[in-house]
Amino acid sequence: MHNHNTDPKRAANTLSQCLLGALLVLTLAEEATSDDAAPNIADISINELMQMEVSSASRKSESLSDTTAAAFIISQDDIRRSGATSIPEALRLAPGIEVAQINANSWAITSRGFNGRYANKLLVLMDGRSVYTPLFSGVFWNLQDTLMEDIERIEVIRGPGAVMWGANAVNGVINIITKKAKDTQGDLFVAGGGNQEQGFAGYRHGGQIGNDGNYRVYAKTFERAAFVNPNGQRQHDDWRSVQGGFRIDDRISSQHRFTVQGDVYRKKVGNTVPPVTVSGPFSSAFNVDDLADGANLISRWEGSLSDGSEFVLQGYYDRVDFTAPALSDSQDMFDIDFQHRLHPDPSHDLMWGINYRFIHSSTVNSSAIAFTPNSLGYHQGGAFVQDDITLIDHTLRLTLGSKIEESHFGHTQVQPNARLLWTPNGTHSVWASVSRASRIPSRGEAQSSIAVGTASASIPPIPFSIPVQVMALPNPNLKAEKVFSAEIGYRTQWNERFSTDITAFSNHYTDLIVLSRGNASLQTTPALLVNQPMMWTNLTREITTRGVEVSADWNPLDWMRFTGNYSYLKIEKPYDPNNPDIAGLSPRQRGMLRWQIDMTPQTHLDVTLRHVGRLHAVNQNVPAYTTFDARFAYEPIAGMEWSVVAQNIFAPQHLEFRDTAAVSLTDITTEVPRSIYGKFSWSF
DSSP states (O other): OOSOOOHHHHHHHHHHHHHHHHHHHHHHHOOOOOOOOOOOGGGSOHHHHHTOEEOTTTSSOEEGGGOSSEEEEEEHHHHHHHTOOSHHHHHTTSTTEEEEEEETTEEEEEESSOOSTTOOSOEEEETTEEOOOTTTSSOOGGGOOOOGGGEEEEEEEESOOHHHHOTTOSSEEEEEEEOOGGGGOEEEEEEEEESSEEEEEEEEEEEEETTTEEEEEEEEEEEEOOOBOTTSOBOSOOEEEEEEEEEEEEEEETTEEEEEEEEEEEEEEEEEEOOOSSSTTSSSOEEEEEEEEEEEEEEEEEEEOTTSOEEEEEEEEEEEEEEOSSOEEEEEEEEEEEEEEEOSSTTEEEEEEEEEEEEEEEEEOOSSEEESSSEEEEEEEEEEEEEEEEEETTTEEEEEEEEEEEETTTEEEEEEEEEEEEEEETTEEEEEEEEEEEEOOOHHHHHEEEEEEEEEEEOTTOSSEEEEEEEEEOOTTOOOEEEEEEEEEEEEEEETTEEEEEEEEEEEEESOEEEEEOOOEEEOSSSOEEEEEEEEEEOSSOEEEEEEEEEEEEEEETTEEEEEEEEEEEEEOOOOTTSOOGGGGSOSEEEEEEEEEEEETTEEEEEEEEEEOOBOSTTTOBOOEEEEEEEEEEOSSTTEEEEEEEESOSSSEEOOOOEEOTTSOOEEOOBEEOEEEEEEEEEO
């Protein structure tokens, strides 16, 4: 690690020691038993699925059928039966979410277009803690993890969610919600391995505190093999992780409850640094292991007041410290959030809230990436109000809301929305919305100089080629990106065994931030080369995207279930040779079909067929592909399961996304290989 130790870093190390100590002490102090068997298909009906609670759309619990947004729930049973071993793999189950694996440890994930390694229009939360990085915008997916068995559900909201969650919730919100401590009592042990999942293991212990409190502690580790290049040769992108954490839920009184939870982790990520400068040390590609340490601590207090209103007060601290040749960074984030829900009369359900966040980032610069200043502390905050107005009881509901937000880079943003829900009966619901959301510039766009890559050029009358250095330069005067979105959706439960959900949307983006080519200049000292600047700028024209997302759930027999989804996306973009091909970064069509069979109460088979259309951007040129996965599981006794998972069965390897520089100078192509692994899980 680099040597700019700070008090927050010592605090993170202390937190790490406390968590690991708690894991050891609590595990030895108490034993519990559990003989819960994994649910079968018949245990969850279509009606129960439609009534599953969603909290991320409006920051309050409501049934899926009553949600005025394009919402989808990935349940714990969906995750288990899919064979997913990481959060990005689980997100493939949701309609409208683009998940493309770049290499063994990196993904490009977004909603409704504009995909990339640092896709910046999708806000991701873990139990209400934002994991969207303000350094470059987007999510470092190889840092986001927990024990997969501890995830209760993943709520996926497509479309703007800025009123509730603020700037950066432009094209969607993903909230990964873990189980309450009372639902993870006893012990759980999981382990397995295969050709790609070379080895993984996890242990969890849950117990009781007094009469009303519960706790759990967990630890997990894994090692994943590198992917291959088009010639089948292993690359340097392997991935290792050690992580632990805890959660405590208790009651202060009958009307008040609190939660404290936290995680610590260490990641070792294989990386190939591409040649991006004309002089060393980044003038040729080299392999390195990037290191990341992190810790977070969340405290949440929920209560009811004497007037019948409810409040939630949450605060968290998040520390990330990573070391890499091109850039090392230490980031501390402190966040506090308060929301109050009240009912001024029977027809109004009013909610308001305020939020404050402080971020401190300190970088160690290199000739490849340099921030000016290298250390910065900055603030952002906001307030929102939203009112659910019942126009006709159980039939028609209007939602009006807005959020005002002030940030260091994006200045003041006002983000309103209006939503209407019509439920003519208990099985049909139609909703529509119009909203405005913003994506504030990242610190990287406003303050960093990045060596994008190198090329060569011939300049007459010079008789030889001259090296060209391409640099992305900062722009402190960037405006926030904005979207105006219109959506309409229809959900219906046709009968007790079949349901469908369809959404259509039209998004209109202004002030999109892109790299534009500047005027090149000839440099003669200390070496002869051409400087080609690229500047972050706001597009002056509007970009429009339109699409349709469909999902269906059919349970023809008690022991058989089909689920499927289809997404169509069209990005209307006039041709501009000075800007990246935005439209070609996302497939126009995607679809998935899952078939689940309970052959016996103890034997289960799951197969998944997935098709993704081609990426036709100049720096992508990824052909369409179809994958087929299968999982077979056997439960010899309640609480114990053996399973075998085969992934990408159709082809020995396939390409999903190219890890390319913004101007197509560097191309590190890594393909996803066929894989198989076995897993043992025991809950006792």
